[in-house]
Amino acid sequence: MRALAIAATGMTAQQTNVEVIANNIANINTxxxxxxxxxxxxLLYQMERTHGSPDRTGQAEVPEGAQLGLGTRLTAIRTLNIQGALANTGNKLDLAIDGGGWFQVAGPDGETLYTRAGAFNTNSTGQIVTADGYTLDPAITVPENTIYVHINxxxxxxxxxxxxxxxxxxGQLTLANFANPAGLDALGGNLYRxxxxSGEATTGLxxxxGLGTVAQGYLEQSNVDPVKEITELIQAQRAYEMNSKVIQAADDMAGVVSKGIR
Structure with missing residues (x-):
């Protein structure tokens, strides 16, 4: 019975939907x-009757055919690059981007990586680095005996x-931007490649x-809306339950047939 397979694709889709929502909620403070x-x-449609096929008299065409859909599948997990709220921390090396753009950092193998998390600090040599020790690109070194660092x-x-x-x-901070920021590869640790x-990075001041400004003493918060996520979680849960009901109904119908044969 095709209903079993169709409903199964719906359950798989909603399971993925819940997993995406769970990741959003888990990173609400990231x-x-x-x-x-x-x-x-x-998914693909199974043709039961072709559009425009001849009617019974053979003198006219049927206005509508019969196409049976075979379910659904995941096509993308889209990252929504919407500006998050800026939180005042007072830390001189906490930086937030107000608008478009990404900070550039040097990865462990020299590869340029990108981040929106501006919780920077200085290492033992005075270089400005991320929380994981990756240096800003271009590198900026704070001199010894510095009383205050100002970033406009x-x-x-x-x-x-x-x-x-x-x-x-x-030093001078530069930001990078992309034609399609949603196409960046997420590496974890607030880093992207x-x-x-995504296309090649274009850099500028x-x-x-197309590039935002830098806010010193602020951090960009997650753009996750907890109310929206809970609402979507409930919707995904209900959709999963509805698909499971379809499977149960199809199984009951199959049971009626098997009992009739016996």
Whole structure:
């Protein structure tokens, strides 16, 4: 009975949907996290009667055919790159991007990786690094005896060193952007890698066309809306239950047939 297989695809789809929602909720407090959405498409259709086939008289065509859908399948898990709220932390090396763009960091093998999580710090040599120790790209080193680091909206990094009266320029932040940010490969650890789907990175100064500005002392929060996620979780649960009811009904119908044969 085809209903069993069709409903099974629906249950599999809703199970995946729940898993995506679970990951969103799990990362509700992850800095710079972007929620995902599972997207589905219908499967192939089985033709029971062709559109425009001759009617019984053979003098006209039937206006509608009969196509039976065979279920659904996962087509994509889309990352929704919507701006998250900015939370004031007061930490001088906490940076948030207000608008489009990604911070660039040097990965363990020298590969350029991308992140929206701007919880930076300095390592033992004074280089500005991520929480996992990856250096900013281009690298910026804070001099010894620095009293305060100032980063303006355009990404210019200045240091006030003890014994001096004026700030000195020590580096310039640049941001990267992509034609299709949803096509970035997620690596975990708030890091992403460019892919053929995302296109090559285009870099520029914060505030340039298509790039956001830098907010010092802020972190971008996750864009997960807990109320929305719970609502979608309930909808996915109900859809799963409905598909299971279809399987139960189809099984009962098959049972009636088998009992009739006996």
């Amino acid at each position: 800095t710079g996290f972007k929620r995902s959405r599972a997207e589905f498409t219908d 909206q355009s990404g210019l990094v200045q240091a006030h060193v003890a014994g001096t009266e004026e700030y000195q320029d020590i 460019a892919s053929t789907a 914060p505030g340039d066309r």
